[in-house]
Amino acid sequence: MNKFKQLGLNDFLVRAVEDLGFETPSEVQQKAIPELLAQDTDMVALAQTGTGKTAAFGFPMIQKVDVNNRDTQGLILSPTRELCLQITNELQLYSKYVKGLNVVAVYGGASITEQARQIKRGAQIIVATPGRMKDIINRNMVDISTVEYCVLDEADEMLNMGFYEDITSILSHTPHEKHTWLFSATMPKEVASIAKEFMKTPLEITVGVKNSGSDKVQHEYYVVGGRDRYAALKRLADTNPDIFSVVFCRTKRDTQKIAEKLIEDGYNAGALHGDLSQNQRDMVMKAFRTQQIQMLVATDVAARGIDVDDITHVIHYQLPDEIETYTHRSGRTGRAGKSGTSMVIITKSETRKIHAIERIINQKFDARKIPNAEEICEIQLYHLASKIKNTKVNDEVEAFLPAVNDVLEGIDREELIKKLVSVEFSRFANYYKNASDDLNAGGDSSSRSDNGSGSAVRYFINVGARDGYDWKVLKDFLKEQLGLDRDDIFKVEVKDSFSFFNSEAVHTDLILSTFSEFKLDGRFINVEVSKNTRGKSDRGDFGNRKRKRSGNDNWSKKSFGSKGNQNKKGKKSKGKKRF
Template sequence: MSTNEGNDQSGDAGSDTGSDPQVLTFADLGISGPVLAAISDVGYESPSPIQAATIPPLLAGDDVVGLAQTGTGKTAAFALPILMRLDVSAREPRALVLAPTRELAIQVAEAFGRYSAHIPELHVLPIYGGQAYGVQLHGLRRGAHVVVGTPGRVIDHLEKGSLNLSKLDYLVLDEADEMLKMGFQEDVERILADTPDTKQVALFSATMPPAIRKISKQYLHDPVEITVKSKTTTAANISQRWVLVSHQRKLDALTRVLEVEQFEAMIIFVRTKQATEDLAEKLRARGFSAAAINGDIVQAQRERTIGQLKSGSLDILVATDVAARGLDVDRISHVVNYDIPHDTESYVHRIGRTGRAGRAGEALLFVAPRERHLLKSIERATRHPLQEMQLPSVEDVNAQRVVKFADSITESLSSQHLGLFRKLVEDYEREHDIPLADIAAALAVQSRDGENILMDPEPPVQERERRERPVRKFEGERRERHDDHRRERREDNRDSGPPRGKGGVEFATYRISVGKRHRVVPGAIVGAIANEGGLRRSDFGHISIRPDHSLVELPADLSRETLEALRRTRISGQLIQLQRDSGAPGHQGSGGGAGKPKKKYRDRDQ
């Protein structure tokens, strides 16, 4: 049996196992017909442990609670049984999947699309905050058999009357613990209560906190509990390396890696939105096919960029953690952690973007001298020591450049214009009596616009240290650490907006119509607003919860589309009616400088 217990968050099934009669197949689990044909088309035959344990009871009609880490193949575990039993003759939604984020909702919907490739009459529709209502309303009117959505947007459609769940047969709670952490517990319970009692429920979670246990007991009928533990938090088919490099030499180090490493496609992770744009621009200037993806990029542009990455017209994606969630592109062979993540979970999610569908993957981590403790934390948490590597030398880079130069000549020899240029060169040779080799060399220089093809030799170590540390050794190290901190603060400020005070975001205070009497907590406010408005957790400042309303500091430059989406957002079933706080008496807001918020919420870009 193929365990498939790496970091495949796409929920793809196991790898192709050939003709070994002893290996369990999806046909053995009861998957047949068009669904079996579809997963066979994409090359999957052997189920992962969570799939092998979950599919039979779901096919039998049982409710299921599945405890498994992200990346164990949960999507196929619930999608395949649903597709096997789904009635596509009706127009009303028959299956609903709730997901904590829009990225996961899109990813799950795409997986349903792959697995239903041979069921042309079946329609799958993702609905989530941040997308225009028109597209979703059109899809619901046309008829969607499977709806994949975030809790807030699902409730919004229920309130509008545009989503009818009265005929629902299947309900899935995907990453239920994450939904509760984001403050969606009341929304989830409301959806569960408003759906038919006869529905089949599958709940998947990485952990089983009391709130999840409560939901299981109250809304699931004698569920089958399945627990699958990964042997490691990182996939065995991903080679993990790290390299020691100071901040000021990162771009040079990355360039050497890109020139020497053989890669198909690559994701480079940085911490801030501004850094994605800056690094992508610098890479393009150096001749690499690179694009940025971050939380400010609209969904249509995101989809175009990912499509280019999938098709091969783009090779390098520079991304933040949030923007890359749910990204599933098989041809990604390398992940580079240009900026080291501050928590191991982010590291695991990042490197899980490679090594897809059983393929080998490469993960490289840049570590500055003062970040060694973060490297140790990652190794302890993942129980996987990373292998230190040396950066490619100047000689390595130059050797590769010579090879590429020779390859470009070989490729050009097949050009249809070769005859014309040969005649021009021969005429020049006769007229000027210049050897052909010199003419060819001159044309090569011309093609590079005067740029040298080879890197200059590295200066001696003493000279390099003198350039990088122009003061005494210890004072230089202290200044380097200070500059690093200042640089990161400056990047964070650029990422969030104009500076405020000592480097904070330029916030405005907004009033929402939920407060203590609605039993809201800061986590619920952050989860709902972040999900529906497409915001990061670092976009939140102070949160002050009052008896009948709350004051929330958000970026002052929210777009009109974001404001409209947030005005329609619900928390605990209540429209929040977000609006700028005037700071008038009774509001006690900070818009006019009065009132000091009682609570403070701070978090970094996930």
């Protein structure tokens, strides 16, 4: 039996689930859906962004509304236009086999008369942002006196954006006997106040620990001098060539300035802040979703409701004032079952803030060093080699090859490879050749940077994201093969076709011997000591490594990686915890 059907969903919804390819309900769905279907109750559900909350309230609402009654029976409030549209789209997908159900989105930046016209034609479910919903109510364009089910999605974000008065005003136009479902990532005082005022003995479910962060996110911090923040940001980007990230700044001015500097320096970046028009915002978000923008620099308010599942990194260029905001920021990555990384750039005086966040989210931060020039060049060189190796050959070049061969006549294979790589790599290497090598400032990070002993060795392994690994999967794989504890493998960094990890020097012989002739699915998995160990070992020779080879395809067995299974790819509220 379909696992979603076991939750109590009817056949129409189960068919939609199967079409969407959903197989296993998330934890919040398993806890919320059966309760909401079995009884008429108020509910407070605490779960991180990206855990499937839309389906958790969407399926029960769709199943409970009467499609033969064209009155508005369900109201969903969300903090931003993007999230409003996303929820609407998902509900329409869920209800594709439910004939006669209409879901209408109500949000700013679009024609209010057209939205009112759609509602008048019959909208059993309205998905709305608070500001536009209050406006359309005040103009007597909508009647929500028949609402039976009301959802407050991302409640803490809405309240943090200053929507408390709008929400209370909207709810005052709904029936007293309706049922309210409140979904939130954290439970600050304002959310508890809403629950107390508008809900009757709500059922509370919690996914994970209350106010905790997602266990899919790895948290790191880097201590630098105040003037070195931007240089540190560039190095973090350069160390992750396939980065797809949101970079958070505190102010609109800083957001625009940093985005412009990144663009000037050749990065695919864009800015998202409150001074952009709706059209500009739509263009930026479209470019980000299609990954034309790899680094989206945003303010906290402007980034509310961004829902993109493939974000690899969240970078906190500046820490927020409120701890709950950090939770929302880092929740932009590690979504839909994938892992992600949250990087914080701080000065020495801000290290106490890291410890405050650790206590609230119940997770430890990994103290890291900003990569030095040689380490970045090593990663970029491997990335370039992997990119060349995995590039699909364009057959149209065939006609030009005789002339090209004439030009390259007399150059042997090794020399040709060096020249080919140097074409793109030399400019990058020259930049870092003249760059300051150490951006790291003093702090308490040294005691934690090498897992305690300061004798860590850094290793290279020729598998990466292209082979289906993220940092959690690779860490578990290494632990299993080596028979080590999970904490013995640390600082795991997964790139596209290769990765790095650290372990104590005492494990070096075990690691190298285990992977000396190691094969997985007929392919050699090669582990070597990196020259950039950040530890006490200086084994290994960057640019002159011994490779495992098989057959005549010497290039494909180099530890540049080989093709594996391709992955598919406001206003501040009072009473907040502050640092």
